[in-house]
Amino acid sequence: MNSRERFFATVERRPVDRPAAWLGMPDIKAQPALFAHYGVKDMHELKLAVGDDFYAVEVPYQSPTSTAIYAAFDWYMDNNVDAEERTLTADGCFKDAEEEEDLAFFQWPDPAEYIDVEECRRRVAMAPADKVRLAMCWSAHFQDTCASFGMETALMNMLSNPEIYQAVDRKIVNFYLKANEIFYEATKGQLDAVLIGNDMGSQRGLMLSPQCVRDFVIPGSRKLIEQAHSYGLKVIYHSCGSIVDVIPDLIEAGVDVIHPIQALAAGMEPANLKEKFGGKVSFCGGVDTQDLLVNGTPEMVRAKVRELRTLFPTGLIISPSHEAIMPDVPPANIHALFEEAQAVY
Secondary structure, three states: OOHHHHHHHHHOOOOOOOOOEOOOOOOOOOHHHHHHHHOOOOHHHHHHHHOOOEEEEEOOEOOOOOOOHHHOOOOOOOOOOOOOOOOOOOOOOOOOOOOHHHHOOOOOOOHHHHEOHHHHHHHHHOOOOOOEEEEEEEOOHHHHHHHHHOHHHHHHHHHHOHHHHHHHHHHHHHHHHHHHHHHHHHOOOOOOEEEEEOOOEOOOOEOOOHHHHHHHHHHHHHHHHHHHHHOOOEEEEEOOOOOHHHHHHHHHHOOOEEEOOOOOOOOOOHHHHHHHHOOOOEEEEEEOOOOHHHHOOHHHHHHHHHHHHHHOOOOEEEEEOOOOOOOOOOHHHHHHHHHHHHOOO
8 A cells, every 4th residue: 555545544444554654743843853863854855754654735825924824813913923932822902802893903814815826836746646645724713713812702702702703713714715725726636635623622621611612613614624525635633632522523524534632631542532433533643742752762652553553453543642743752752653653564
C-alpha cells in the first residue's frame, strides 16, 4: 500500500498493511532539533525523511495585520495579530456588543484579497504523488468567536444573549467558507483531506456543556464539513482535551476522523474510544505528548505504538496526541514512534 491507499483504508476501517502515521505540525521552536536529528534543512525534507504518510499544507494568507489564516481577525484592533502568541481570554473588541448593529464598526477581512491562489497550487504541488495531501484549514470559528468577545463574555452570551454570539459566529463561519472555497477551487482534485476544528475540551471535560456545543459549535462545523465533502475530501476534526461527550454529535455532523485523542484527558483513553465508537468513526493521535513523548524512552514509545496497533488494527492514524510537537519532545522519541508505526509485522 502507498500512503494514500493506507489513509483511505484506515479512514474507512478496512484492512491495512500497517497504520497510517502523521507527524503533525512541529512547533517552529522544535524544528531545529528535528532537522538536526534527521539531517535535513527544512520541513519539506523532514516530512520525507520521517516517512510521514501525510503532506500537510497551510493556506497561504497574508493581510496587513496577519500572516496566518487561523489568526485572520484583528480582535484587539492593534493592527498586528500575533499568530504565535494569542489568547482567547483577553477582552475582544465586541466585549460590550449587545445588538447586531454594535458590530458595524469592525472591518471584516475578505479572504479573496489575501489568499494567493498560485501559491495555493504551488504548495500542494510540492507533495509527492503518493502522500496524503492534507489542507490545514483550521476554520476554528468557536475559538475566534470566543476571542472576539473575550472567552468569559462569549460563553455568557451563549446563555444571556445568544443572538449576538450567533451573529458573530455566522460572519466568521462565512469567512472560512469563502476562504476554504478559494483554496479548494485552486487545488481541485489535488487534495485528499482537510483538518478543521475547535478546541472545546479541558483535561477533565468539556469547557462548555454538551448542549451548548450542539447549539453553538456544531451548526457552523456542519457547514464546513459539508463543504469539504462536496469537494470529495475526508474531514479530520481537531479538538484538544476531553470531548468524549460530543463525539456522537461530531459523527452525526459527518466527521470522518477525530483528532488528536489527547490520551491523558478524561474519557479519551484509546480503549474507551474503541469500545464506544470504533465502528462509527476513525481516530488520529493516541501517542501521549503530555508525559510519554516528553519524559519516556524510545522503547516506551515503541511499546505504546505496539499497544495502539493491537487495539486498532485499522481505524487509527498513529500520531502524537497534539498536532504541534513541542521543543520538549526528544527527536529520538519521534523517530521511535515512526519506526514502530511503519514496521510491517
